[in-house]
Amino acid sequence: MCAMQTVNIGGITLEKTAALAPMASVADKAYRLMCKKYGASYLVSEMISAKGLCFGDKKTARLCEIEPEERPYALQLFGEEPYYMGKAAYMLGEHKPDVIDINMGCPVPKIVSNGSGSALMKDPERAFEIAKEVVKNARCPVTVKFRAGWDEQSKNAVEFAKLIEQAGVAAIAVHGRTRTQFYSGKADWDIIRAVKDAVSIPVIANGDVTDGKSAKALYEHTGCDLVMIGRGSYGRPWVFEQVKRYLENGEVMPEPTLEEKMRVMKEHCELICKYKGEKQGMKEARKNVQWYIKGLRGSAKLRSRCSELVQLSDLEMMIDAIRTENSDE
Secondary structure: OOOOOEEEEOOEEEEOOEEEOOOOOOOOHHHHHHHHHOOOOOEEEEEEEHHHHHOOOHHHHHOOOOOHHHOOEEEEEEOOOHHHHHHHHHHHHHHOOOEEEEEEOOOOHHHHOOOOHHHHHHOHHHHHHHHHHHHHHOOOOEEEEEEEEOOHHHOOHHHHHHHHHHOOOOEEEEEEEEOOOOOOOOOOHHHHHHHHHHOOOOEEEEOOOOOHHHHHHHHHHHOOOEEEEOHHHOOOOOHHHHHHHHHHHOOOOOOOOHHHHHHHHHHHHHHHHHHHOHHHHHHHHHHHHHHHHOOOOOHHHHHHHHHHOOOHHHHHHHHHHHHHHOOOO
């Protein structure tokens, strides 16, 4: 793959390296900015409730805020009613997102039980109406993210993609797992390939990318226009730089040293606290710390200490303990 290839989504130019997948309760502002710093070509917000936005919920409104460094950036809507999705799409125009993405892939029960997220894959006609309303009311390009299907017996991603394309969206993103798989098993790259062959708009592929080699393999296997990384970035924001280097010149970047990992982890936690305050920030940082320390000597013992992280000074003490435990590496 040549260096600096790009893909155009409704007039928005993205570097054809790797984007950060939208991940509710994970990819918050601090997480996104860390991934952007290490080369993520495109970011998507956490899920924004269409009804929450329409009815003036303050927490929902905060999810719509955009930092200049996040661009190119998509705000992601979820909901099951075309009217509210269209109204919310219009309201998002105030925040000037580069893209509005519609979530039709979230597998979480509380989202699915309302008829949103991946439940829409069982109701393609409603999904089409939602996409059409959002496209009609949006003041920017619209994309849709969905899954291979609801379950193994109903993998309808190809038919679903064709219908969504007819609604006028600028691109689609496909996670190669079904809803019933959640995040287990292997992603079906073949169905992403079939989707790519079936539509004329750009296709973003998501599932099982953890490094440069797997990113290149996904590009080659599916013919996709952009690769998206989700769980492969847990505690590893540098994965985007690894992908970029590998796609540009075949360079396999080594994993960071222990000192570098600790520096990045601390920076990430400080950023969470900057946006959420130290008390709430450290509470939310605990899961990130667990991901950063995974695989280190003594990590099992240290993971149990994560629940005790209350302030940044606690993190400093944990880092000292990690250094001591891994001093001979």
